[in-house]
Amino acid sequence: MTDSALRELADDPSSRKRFFKMMGGAGAVSAFGIVLAACGDDEDEGGSASTPAKSSGDDTTGDLKILNYALTLEFLEADFYKQVIDSGIVKDPKVASLAKQFGETEQTHVDTLKATIEKMGGKPVSAPKTKFGPTLEKGLMAVLETAATVENLGAAAYLGAAGMIKSKDVLASALAIHSVEARHAAALNSLVGRGFGGKGGLSGSLPDGAFAKGMSEADVLAAVKPFLA
Amino acid sequence: MTSSRLLVAPELAAIEIKGTTREAFLIRATLAAGATYGAMSAAPFVTKALAQDSKGDIDILNYALTLEYLEAEFYTRGVAQVKGLSGAEMKLAKELRDNESEHVKALAATVKKLGGTPAKKPSLDFGPAFANRASFLKTANVLEDAGVSAYNGAAPMIDSVDVLAAAGGIVQIEARHAALIRLARSKPPAPLPFDKPAEMDAILKKIMPFIKS
Numbered sequence: 001m002t003d004s005a006l007r008e009l010a011d012d013p014s015s016r017k018r019f020f021k022m023m024g025g026a027g028a029v030s031a032f033g034i035v036l037a038a039c040g041d042d043e044d045e046g047g048s049a050s051t052p053a054k055s056s057g058d059d060t061t062g063d064l065k066i067l068n069y070a071l072t073l074e075f076l077e078a079d080f081y082k083q084v085i086d087s088g089i090v091k092d093p094k095v096a097s098l099a100k101q102f103g104e105t106e107q108t109h110v111d112t113l114k115a116t117i118e119k120m121g122g123k124p125v126s127a128p129k130t131k132f133g134p135t136l137e138k139g140l141m142a143v144l145e146t147a148a149t150v151e152n153l154g155a156a157a158y159l160g161a162a163g164m165i166k167s168k169d170v171l172a173s174a175l176a177i178h179s180v181e182a183r184h185a186a187a188l189n190s191l192v193g194r195g196f197g198g199k200g201g202l203s204g205s206l207p208d209g210a211f212a213k214g215m216s217e218a219d220v221l222a223a224v225k226p227f228l229a
Numbered sequence: 230m231t232s233s234r235l236l237v238a239p240e241l242a243a244i245e246i247k248g249t250t251r252e253a254f255l256i257r258a259t260l261a262a263g264a265t266y267g268a269m270s271a272a273p274f275v276t277k278a279l280a281q282d283s284k285g286d287i288d289i290l291n292y293a294l295t296l297e298y299l300e301a302e303f304y305t306r307g308v309a310q311v312k313g314l315s316g317a318e319m320k321l322a323k324e325l326r327d328n329e330s331e332h333v334k335a336l337a338a339t340v341k342k343l344g345g346t347p348a349k350k351p352s353l354d355f356g357p358a359f360a361n362r363a364s365f366l367k368t369a370n371v372l373e374d375a376g377v378s379a380y381n382g383a384a385p386m387i388d389s390v391d392v393l394a395a396a397g398g399i400v401q402i403e404a405r406h407a408a409l410i411r412l413a414r415s416k417p418p419a420p421l422p423f424d425k426p427a428e429m430d431a432i433l434k435k436i437m438p439f440i441k442s
Contacts, residue, residue, distance in 0.1 A: 101417060108422040159397045163390040172385040176423040178397070179377050179404035183419035186405035187412055206324065206409075210331035212401035214394065 059166035064122035066161050067170065069217055070177070071113040073154050075127040076224060078106035080150060083132050089140055095191065099147070102184050109177055116173065129229035141192065146227075148188035153215070153223050154181040160214030182212070286392045287345035289383045292429065293396065294336040296379055298350045299436055300372055301329035303358070307369070310359040318362070318413055325369070325406050332399050339395060352441040366414050373407035375427070375435045376400075382426035 081103025090096040114124040135146045158178035165171040186206070215223075304326030314322060337347035358368040380400035387393040408418035 105422040155401055162397050163394050168385045172426055175381045175384055179424040180419050182401040182404035183408035186408040187418035206405050210328040211398040
């Protein structure tokens with residue numbers, strides 16, 4: 001009746017069965033629940049939500065380390081937007097509203113990651129001391145370019161770490177944040193006039209062409225070092 | 230999760246899992262299949278699911294490939310047909326077309342490399358999407374946002390770290406596309422703090438109107 005794989009999947013129970021194994025009602029959508037529960041939106045989650053992850057000790061330790069690495073970057077981003085907004089350097093209402101929304105999102109990521117780490121039985125790292133003064137002094141363009149750089153780094157960091165995450169719950173959560181960082185990065189790249197199809201790791205609205213590349217934790221931490229006090 | 234609870238598959242299918250391992254995840258997912266296709270059939274799937282990792286990855290890659298076919302064809306036709314795009318918008322549409330075409334090639338090659346058969350390109354009909362700039366950008370927005378959610382929903386089920394890296398490298402680009410198309414529409418580029426994963430059924434519902442066969 002059809003040569004479409006999707007139609008086949010939609011119509012044919014045996015094809016669907018294989019998918020349901022992977023992605024049926026039990027897919028990342030419910031795995032993602034840990035993030036939503038951690039957000040505190042669901043006050044009546046009760047005891048079950050606070051049960052630490054049941055993966056093996058080593059897996060949890062590794063995932064917690066990655067979550068704390070992500071949390072450090074999110075702290076940095078959230079603090080940057082806060083300082084930018086407080087400085088009043090952004091006058092254009094559209095850009096200001098973008099910065100405000102991105103900053104709120106980064107703060108939500110901070111809150112969520114902290115809560116997730118605690119739920120898994122870990123200890124969230126403290127916010128790093130940041131050093132954005134020199135950037136702010138350089139003016140609006142430098143601020144927006146730094147925002148773009150930091151968001152591109154964030155996206156590359158999540159992508160670089162994703163393969164090392166053991167828990168499917170944590171992976172689903174990291175991916176849900178990863179693509180938001182990528183959206184921020186693209187919008188800011190576009191705002192600072194980094195053209196499409198730029199070459200090199202962190203330039204251009206679509207920096208790597210059709211395929212984004214992850215960065216190692218060491219490279220990311222080295223790149224954000226100038227912003228740490 | 231105890232074995233006695235495993236026997237009441239349909240009920241379990243409605244319970245959220247926390248901090249699951251891959252094995253628990255597969256069992257849980259298989260139970261959802263059991264809920265749909267009969268609880269008695271669930272148990273054999275568990276064994277099969279755990280034994281068929283690359284098979285599962287091939288299924289996911291073919292799902293992604295079909296979405297990419299849709300996007301690539303959408304921009305290919307759009308670039309040729311839509312009137313009234315600005316210079317920058319046309320440039321963007323062409324770049325997105327090229328990106329999606331590269332995704333198609335890469336995914337098809339990966340499916341083959343894993344020993345699978347790449348899904349065939351569906352026959353597509355985008356209806357009035359190319360009538361004008363606004364309908365083109367709106368449909369692009371729907372497709373790109375759906376693409377992000379589809380990858381985010383499927384990626385955690387990928388077994389191979391290499392395939393996961395490839396999917397991650399693609400979804401990041403889809404997210405960037407979504408942001409740029411949204412900016413072209415004067416919409417917030419990143420409207421939510423999380424790009425929530427979507428189940429396949431929800432994605433199918435969104436894209437079926439474009440698929441003729």
